[in-house]
Amino acid sequence: MIIGKILKNEKIVKFDVKINCANCGKQVPGGLKTGKKYYQTKEFKIEFNEWVKNYLCGICRDKRRVEKN
Ligand SMILES: [Zn+2]
Helix, strand or coil: CECCCCCCCCCEEEEEEEEECCCCCCEEEEEEEEEHHHHCCHHHHHHHHHHHHCCCCHHHHHHHHHHHC
């Protein structure tokens, strides 16, 4: 998965985190990629924390989509 920004021709940073679905708590494999520059910024940390907090697994995301329709 890609998080944040990757500029054209930029080096990509790959990292692994444990992510749990914000709804059901299921652990999701968190192989993430972002741009090298962005990875070192405060903005990245903030965005990443928000993203992790609101992360939904595929099943919960599908459920939510169905409920909205
Ligand atoms: Zn879930």
